[in-house]
Amino acid sequence: MLTVQGLNVSYGAVQVVHDVALEVRPGEMVALLGANGAGKTTTLRALSGLADSANGSVQLEGRELLGMPAHRIIREGVAHLPQGRELFAELSVLDNLRLGHWSKRSDEAHLQAQVERVFTLFPKLRERATQAAGTMSGGEQQMLAVARALMTEPKLLLVDEASMGLAPIVVDQLFDALEQVNATGTSILVVEQFVAKALGHTTRAYVLAKGRVVVEGKSDELLNSPELLGAYLGDGHAA
Amino acid sequence: MTRLLLFTFLSIPLIGAYILFSLGIVVIYRASRVLNLAHGAMAMTPAYVYYTLAKHGTPRLLAILLAVAFGALLGVVVEALFVRRLRRQGPTAQTVGTVAVTGLLIALIAKIYGTSPIQAPTVFPHGQVTIAGASVAYGSIGLLAIGLIAAVGLLAFFRYTQIGLALRGAAQNRTAASIVGINPDLAASGAWALGGATAALAGVLLAAVTNLNPYTLSLEVLPAFVAALIGGLESLTGAILGAVIAGLAFGVVPLLSQVPVIGSPLRLSGAPQLVLTLLALGVMFSRGRRLSAADTDTSTINTATTQMSRRAPLRPMTLVLLALVLAWPWLVPFSVLGSSLLAVEFAVVALSLVVLSGWVGQISLAQATFVGIGALVTGLVARGLGIGFPFDVIVGVLAAAGAATLLGAVALRVRGLYLAVATLIFAWMGDAFLFPSPWLGASGGSSTIPNQRIGHPGGLVSIDMTSRRVVFLIFVAIISVVVLSLSNLRDTRVGRAFFAIRGSEIAAASLGVHVTRYKLYAFALAGALAGLGGGMVIIDQRTVVPSQFFFTVSLQYLAIAVVGGLSSLGGGVAAGVLFAGLNELFFRVSALSGWLDLVSASLLAVVLLLYPGGLAAAIAGLRRAADRIAGLTTGRLPRPGERLRAAAGAVTTRVRQVMPQPGPATAGDWLDTLHDKPATHTVTAEVPTQPVVAEPITGDRLDRPAALFATGVTVKFGGLTAVSDASLDVREGEIVGLIGPNGAGKTTLFNAVLGLNEPSAGAIKLFGADITGQPAHQRAGMGVARTFQVLQLFSGLSVFDNVLMGTHLHHQGTLFGGLVGTPVTVESERRCRERVANVLELLKLSDIANESVTDLPFGTLRLVELGRALATGGRLLMLDEAASGLNDIETARLVDVVRSIRTLGVSVLLIEHDMQMVSAACDHVFVMDRGEVIAAGTPEQVSADARVREAYLGASPAPSSERRKPRRRAPRTPELTGVR
Known part of the structure; x- marks a missing residue:
């Protein structure tokens, strides 16, 4: 469903992503791994239209996404859960969810149904419905970010280091929630620094190093591969 | 009621x-x-x-x-x-x-x-x-x-x-x-x-x-700005409330003046404006806050690239121009002479904005008000006290500078556009209250200097000021002195601090610049220059009326300065001449009458949108073209080594006429110059003659005195606890790494040490002194130097000038010293330039000293920033992800440099996520995860630690029994740290 070919992304004069090719099949949950600075986040930002200068090809069900602004890409069915969450910090939880549904332009009844759906997924958010997003704890904010991304019923969800700074138990809840979302048919591409966590929940994985795909394979096979560790932690830790 | x-x-x-x-x-x-x-x-x-x-x-x-x-x-x-x-x-x-x-x-x-x-x-x-x-x-x-x-x-x-x-x-x-x-x-x-x-x-x-x-x-909209400000600029209900208050002030304040007890003092025109202005300033005063990590770059008008330390030799053209200016009063008719005087007045006010907006990046919408204060006070002194030129003007200048300083002192507590709003409100108050006041002007606010009061023969200064030719020459002399002084200032400590603030307030503070104080200097200087312009206006015209100094005129002055290119002295003067010329032209040619304002406004719009360099860029372009032609005729390429000397010393102003001596060759000597202004500590370690890679530190680290000692630091943002009860220490001469996965709180802890956020608990000691609660620039003064993950170099400046920015703390130059070029300032400037030459030598950057940082590769720029941090002489160097964005070779070079820095007695704390870099460089490592310090020890110890592996990988991919190990809390005090 998502096919990326020959993707190059630059920040100013520095090219960060080189000739990346990857694929997410319908209903799949795929991991994109790599050390810090490997270009994972940049790749995701290019997919969702947030990167400044990218070339190559990013196709969703045959439609070219590259070149579209971010606010158009969400309407194509690609939701981005960015690093740092990017919530509307001063708006309430409910208002964040309402805006999450903005691109659908649907009626109030449908919106309420969606809100109900994500509240069922994250009951904690229901309790916090009227609280300003910025005043919640990190875990709750991350839940809200996931919930907001789900408000459009995306075909593909891009998740960027959702576990960052969260307690292990919250990370577990988060991945459980993502699996539930995946089970309802949404394809997911996760960028993750917790290798084991990511591999445990995905079917396939790509590993980036210095902006290039260096390893690609089945998640369970990669879990014990020294190749992966080498790419991830640097050669000193491959052994 | x-x-x-x-x-x-x-x-x-x-x-x-x-x-x-x-x-x-x-x-x-x-x-x-x-x-x-x-x-x-x-x-x-x-x-x-x-x-x-x-x-x-x-x-x-x-x-x-x-x-x-x-x-x-x-x-x-x-x-x-x-x-x-x-x-x-x-x-x-x-x-x-x-x-x-x-x-x-x-x-x-x-x-x-x-x-x-x-x-x-x-x-x-x-x-x-x-x-x-x-x-x-x-x-x-x-x-x-x-x-x-x-x-x-x-x-x-x-x-x-x-x-x-x-x-x-x-x-x-x-x-x-x-x-x-x-x-x-x-x-x-x-x-x-x-x-x-x-x-x-x-x-x-x-x-x-x-x-x-x-x-x-x-x-009519101006009171609404007051209203919006009273409401906090962000809140709709606040704005409505502010509007009601502003409206009521216009109704109630005049009523109050009819109450007999309060009596006459309030029965002045503009009393409501005065009350509202005081209210608005009070609101601003109460909203002041400190610089924080969230204050990223101050954004400024993108003007012609700042010219510093550039060679500007005396050209034949300059001499021709000088002769022309001196002969000018006798070459042109008297009516044109009037416009020539206007040109100088425009130019002086434009220069005031060059300093404030171009150099420091602060916007003023009240320059005409300061001009008016200068003019009216000059008039008051000349008329009322009978004191003639130049003392009347000097008093006027001081009055305007004082008013600007007062306004700045209040407004500078808040950042960003609040200052612009404050100047706008001040201008509005000036129009309504200050200028119509009988005590400042005369009837109806106009002010006249009688001819006999204006430096007549037999007075203290015996100049016949009734001659416009004489006045013109005096004006030219004044503006020449102003331009020379300002170019002096630009090239020494205070001017550099100005540029640093414009570039990035955080970077400026990290170099020890007291940001608010220097902004205030700039405000005072800009006020003084505007006041000088005012003194010139009243000497030129003999009679001034308040409408000459109204808010709309301030906007015109701003337009002149922007058209000039905003940061260039030459551009400011050129724009003054241009606008005075346009005035003359549109006055003379009847077909053009009525179009002047439209043409001026269009000029501003065109410069802003299409040609942001303004006249300064145009002049620079002409110069380059002239140089190319001259270069073709002489056909000579710079010799090796010449570039560094050119960067270090080729100068036209008095300050820069001093050539730095070739720097001492050994690291020991180098250190001496580096630490010529020691704080509380002197480094006594034996220093080898060549910078070498130091051996790993032996013995118990806790036996060495602590350079940095942070205990129990907790930082919260809203509902998030970013750092929780974290403790770490850096021993003297040690290279310490702070590592952890993304979002672990490394940067937040780092910022707490630097004074860029406000911890809710914990204490931080630097070389034994408690610095908890001190602002960032003071910590820099106590010996903390830093680099930035996202480079904060000053774009458009050369490598040399960027590193020179780091000498702020060692420079003895003052505002006055910079303006007139006192021996202390000149000598200090020489020593600082020498120091920079030494730093560049150490980092092997001498060959590119003269290159603009805009044109250099990223890896080199990291070293330049490191050089700037070294130039501060700080004895604790904090590097924020210095290896990010570097390739393997560049990273290896950086590691070498970091390890050689230690031989100079400098301790290093580096934030990294790259384990390799940390293993190669560090003696001791602290590991953070989720806001807590979870492990400490040598690189080998921490990379073998199961908790660290779990923090990095989510769980160890090796035997699954390692997973989900209960997390132990980090030891509370580093002294007791015992992972070893």
Whole structure:
């Protein structure tokens, strides 16, 4: 469903992503791994239209996404859960969810149904419905970010280091929630620094190093591969 | 009293207009972070549209609707043409963009309709009702009612509609808006349309109550800026409240003056303005806060690249120009001589803005007010005290500088555009209160210096100032001294601190620059120069009237400075000459009469949008062309080594005439110069003659004194605890790493050490001294130096000048010393330049000393920033992800440099996520995860630690029994750390 070919992304004069090719099949949950600075986040930002200068090809069900602004890409069915969450910090939880549904332009009844759906997924958010997003704890904010991304019923969800700074138990809840979302048919591409966590929940994985795909394979096979560790932690830790 | 208040409330039609205005200002500010100075003009223009439509028989209601629609359209156009296009250059440039819009609209309407007041068709029927025993016009009540209705409507729109919610969201977070599918540009257009529509509505209704005049109607908006500021600039309800307060002040304050006890002091014109100004300044004063990590780059107008340390040899052209200027008074007719004097006056005021806006990045909308203070005080001293030139002018200069300093002292507590608002409010108060005051001017505020008071023969200074030729030569002498002094200042400590602040306040503070103090210096200097301009104006004209110093004139001065290129002295002078020339031209050529304002405003718009370098860039281009031609004829390439010397010393001003000696070759000597101004500590370690890679530290680290000692640091942001009870220490001479996965809180802890956030608990000691709670620049003074993850070099400057910025703490130069080039400053400058040469030598950057940092590869720039940190002489060097973005070779070079730094007695704390780099460089490592320090020890110890592996990998991919190990808390005090 998502096919990326020959993707190059630059920040100013520095090219960060080189000739990346990857694929997410319908209903799949795929991991994109790599050390810090490997270009994972940049790749995701290019997919969702947030990167400044990218070339190559990013196709969703045959439609070219590259070149579209971010606010158009969400309407194509690609939701981005960015690093740092990017919530509307001063708006309430409910208002964040309402805006999450903005691109659908649907009626109030449908919106309420969606809100109900994500509240069922994250009951904690229901309790916090009227609280300003910025005043919640990190875990709750991350839940809200996931919930907001789900408000459009995306075909593909891009998740960027959702576990960052969260307690292990919250990370577990988060991945459980993502699996539930995946089970309802949404394809997911996760960028993750917790290798084991990511591999445990995905079917396939790509590993980036210095902006290039260096390893690609089945998640369970990669879990014990020294190749992966080498790419991830640097050669000193491959052994 | 209640009835009185009720009456007052109703009797003030302006409250309704202020509500509409301040709501629009706040809506636009929230959406675009721009202070829309064109708001008044955007109200005035639709009012003329309404007038024209109504005059041609359009039904009133339809005319109003069309005018409001026109206002909305105008808002959209202004946003698209100016605000959006200037976004990359930041809010200051965008705000100047709205100044250009103001000029264009006023000039356009004045050209079409003339400037005499026009009676606009009424909206509400004539007549009045009697309330509380006094009569109130229908029009007033109508305006108030519509203002209130619009306010309620807007609040409801933002609170209860999806589109209102989307606009609020987009105003808060552009990225978030994009990813949920809101087009942030469209949202900004929407906000400007709303702002434009409300402004138009207010303009139409106001015009119907008062009169149509392009100037006065545009200025009716000024109290609304006060209102918006009182409300905090961000809050709609605050804006409404502020508008009511502002409106009431106009009703109540004059009433109070009729109370016998208070008596005459308040029975001055402009008393409400004075009261509101004091209120607004009070609000600002109470909102002051410290620099924090969230204050990223100060955005400034992107002007001609700052020229520093560039060779500007005396050219034949310069001599010709000088001769021409000296002969000028005898070459031109007397009438042209008048414009020549005007050129100098313009130039001096433009230079005041070059210092304040061009060098420091602060915007002032009150330069004309300072000019007026200078002129009127000069007049007062000459006329009243009988003191002649130059002492009258000196007093005038001091008065203007004092006023500017006072204003700055209040306004500088807040950052960003608040300062611009403060100057705007000050100008407004000056127009209404200060200048009409009989104690400052004479009858009606005008001020005259009698001929005999103006330096007549036999006076203290015996110059015949009645001759305009003499006056011209004196003016030329004055501006020459000003330009030379300012170029001196630019090239020493204070000038560099100015540039550093403009480039990045955080970087400036990290180099030890007391940001607020230097901004205040700039304010005082700009006020003094404007006051000097004022003194010149009154000497030139003999009689001045207050309208010469009104707010609109401030906007003109700003236009002159921007057209000049804003940061260049030559450009400022050239722009003064250009505008005086245009004045003369449009006055002489009758076919052009009436077009001057439109041409000036267009010039500003063109320079802003298409040619941001202004005249300075044009002049620089001409120079380069001349150099190329000269180079072709002499045909000579620079010899090796020449470039460094050129960078270090090739100078024209007195300060830079000193050539630095070739630096000492050994690291030991180098260290001596580096630490020529030791703080509380001196480094006594034996230093090898060559910088070498140090051996790992042996023995117990805890036996060494602590360079940095942080205990129990907790930092919270809103509901998030970013760092929780974290402790770490760096021993003298040690290289310590702080590692952890993304989001672990490394940067937050780092910022806590640097004073860039406010920990809710914990203590931080630096070389034994408690620095908890001290501001960032003071910590720099105590020996902390740093680099930035996202490079904070000063773009456009050379490598040498960038590193030179790091010598701030060692330079003995003062503001005065820099201006006149005192021996202390010159000697200090020489030593600092020598020090920079040494640092560059150590880092092997000497060959590229003269290259602009804009053209260098990233890896080299990291070293340049490291060099700048070293130049501060700090004994604790903090590197923030210094290896990020570097390739393997560059990283290896960096590791070498870091390890060699230690041999100089400098301790290092580096934040890294790259384990390899940490293993190669560090003696000791602290590991953070989720805000806590979870492990400490040598690199080998921590990388073998199961918790560390878990933190990095989520769980160890090896045997699964390692997973989910219960997390132990980190030891509370580093002394007891015992992972080993």
